[in-house]
Structure formats: structure tokens, C-alpha cells
Amino acid sequence: MTSIYTNGDNPHFQYVLGLGDDALILGHRWSEWLSKGPNLELDIAASNLALDLIGQADLWLSYAAELQGEGKSSDDLAYLRDTHDFRCHWLTEQPNTDWGLSTARMLMFSVYQYIRYERLVNSSDERIAEIAKKALKEVTYHRRFATEWTMRLGLGTDESNRRLQKGFDTLWRFVPELFETTAWEQELADKGIAVASKDIEAEWTEVISAILAEADITMADTAGKRVIGSRHDGHHTEHLGHILAEMQFLQRAYPTAQGATW
Amino acid sequence: MxxxxxxxxxxxxxxxxLSHKHVGSVHAADGRMAIENARDLYTRRSEGESIWVIPAKEIVASDPAEGDALFGPAQDKVxxxxxFYDIPKEVGKM
Structure with missing residues (x-):
């Protein structure tokens, strides 16, 4: 299967779509903790993270739909695309195996989103700047939450350290993708619209390595490694299909159903 | 756990x-986590702008069995x- 969106076609749309898909899929992963959290308090914390991210996804995807210019809504983009048309990073798709892995992912991704949004606040595209500004407040809290949990698990017991370390070890392979920069993303960045992903790698690595050193967690060396395939060509890990099967079921089974808005 | x-x-x-008001309780492993849990549980609809958390075990409470000794004597001291004072109108509601 190939994507209906050609890599690099309407780059402005595809860039915003990518921002939305990251938030949507990570938000869905957090929603999966509902009723399964380590305790009641964390169940609610997880659903708050999910709602923040899905709210961001709604804003990004609404704008993406405008840029696409086919009269679609954010719901259309969320519920009526197949895996090969999604533009999320592979890191966001990986299944929650335990609180350790979810914490590791949230640290990696909230620091990434924070740095990205912090720069997008100055985007020459006012709409992007506006959404980034709103989302930055939420992501600032996500980063704090993830940092606290990284410290707590890293410096907790042998088992909590081992599980957190395992989470990071499992996910490191998806880190290089976060900083891959396509030619068209670079062009958008040169116009001041986007942030070139490679430009935030140094800051990300510095922030993450400082936190992990303090939390007694070892970083993996991903230098020179990259994922095989590209989200821009519609390539994903198998897990995205399973997410969509669950997330899109209702809309697919009952296409005329109207639900509560988020 | x-x-x-x-x-x-x-x-x-x-x-x-205004002063801080008791709203409920949360479980947490440490104070910072208690703040985060309280934030998610009690302020998600803009209920507040400041949170205090206090380990429940640190609260010293009066003993209900001593209720008479502690509070009874105040009852007949009207x-x-x-x-007994007339409050001037200008003072308004007290």
C-alpha cells in the first residue's frame, strides 16, 4: 500500500498533519491507560494527558484540513485515513507495555514537543504560532510530569529502575527518526514556517542526557542509525494499524454516527 | 502498590x-506527586490557583471523646x- 499523499506534495499541509498525528496517536496511547492506571490518581493523570494531546490534535488537524483544501474536518482526518496516510513518528505508535515504557516515551516526546513548540511560537505562519503557544503550556506540564516520573522510577527500587531502563532501551531505536529532516521540511523552515527537525537534536540530547544522568539511566548510542522506511512515504510499524482499528471502529461501523465533540 | x-x-x-480550603485527599509516593495528583483531580475545571498538600498522618486531630471537655464549656457563654451590640448600618453585613 502506498500513501495517497505524495511525500513532499503540499508540504505546508503535510507538516501540520504530522504535528497533529503525533499528538493524536500519543494521545490515544495515553487514553489506553484509562481504567488500567497504577492507581486511581494516575488513571486521571493519564486521561488528562490524553485529553491535552487530543485537544492539540484537533487544532492541528483542523488547520491541516484547511491547508488541504478539500473541505474536510479534523474528524475526517482522524477517523477516515488508513495507516499509510498517517504522518506520526514511530515512537508515538509503540504499545504501552508498562508504566516504565510510557514514562520513557513521555520524557522523550514531551521534551521533543516542548522544543518544537517553543520554536514554532515564532513561526511566520500565525496559525501555527497560535496553536503552538496554547499547546506549549500543556506540554510544559507533560515534561514536568515525565521528568518527575523518570526520577522517581530511576532512583526508586531496583525493579523500577530496571523497568524504566528497559523502556528507554526499547524506544531508543525510534529516536533518530525524530530528527530526520526532509528537503521540503528544510524549505518550510527556511521560510520561517516550520522547524527543521535536525536543528533541535542537540538541545534535545542535552536536556535528555542531563535528566537521565540524574535518574541513573543509561542512554543508548543511536549515532548513524535510522529507521527503515519513512513516515513521509506512509511507512509505519505494525502497531499503528491496531490503534486505528480501535480508534476508528465506531466511525467505520456507523459512518453517520454523531458523537460528543472533544 | x-x-x-x-x-x-x-x-x-x-x-x-481567599484562604486554602480542604477539598479532599489523594494517594501519592511523595509531596511532588501529591501536588500533581491533586492538580489533575481537583483543579481540572479551573477550581484553583494554589494547592497545598499535607501528609494525612501529620495532622493532629482532636479526639471526639473529648468533645464535651473541649467544646461544651463554650455553649453557655452567650x-x-x-x-448584644447594635451594629451601625454603615458597617454592612458582618
């Missing part, structure tokens, strides 16, 4: 100038209530 965690009492101040 939850059995290992302490209970924290949560106090929220809804507006600057002269301590300001009901």
Missing part, C-alpha cells in the same frame, strides 16, 4: 485573597457572641 503510598490531604485556594 497503592498500599505503599501515603494519603495526602489537599487544600485549594480558589482565588487570590455573652461571647456579638449579638
Amino acid at each position: 497503592q498500599n505503599d503510598w501515603d494519603l495526602y490531604e489537599v487544600f485549594i485556594r480558589s482565588k487570590r485573597g 455573652y461571647r457572641h456579638p449579638t
